[in-house]
Amino acid sequence: MVIDFESIEETRINRFKGGVGDTISRMRVDELGKIMYGRLEPGSSIGFHLHETSSEIIYILSGVADFLYDDTTEKAAAGQCHYCPRGHKHSMINNGTEDLVYFAVVPEHSVQ
Secondary structure, eight states: OOOOOGGOOOEEETTTTGGGGGEEEEEEEEEEEEHHHHHHHOOOOEEEOOOBBBBBEEEEEESSSEEETTTTTEEEEEEEEEEOOTOEEEEEEEESSEEEEEEEEBBBOOOO
């Protein structure tokens, strides 16, 4: 299956997961998870949240992201990837001066 993000309507989610500003994204969502092309403007963030039933992989396309991951802080730039396994918490923050553009996959996992 090819996903053409240009054909998916862009949405703005204000204060996503309790963050600051807007998360701007084009998303493919189904019962198995989410695949998204997103953007955070300077000063915006996705709030600190727990992945109870899913994990998340975020690949940075441009810009620099600060990630709060459990009890640590990490920085990732274009060409780097952040991974948050199920059962862990994270947040993504754009403290830079340019838009942070990323590609993310959030697969749902069976909970037994």
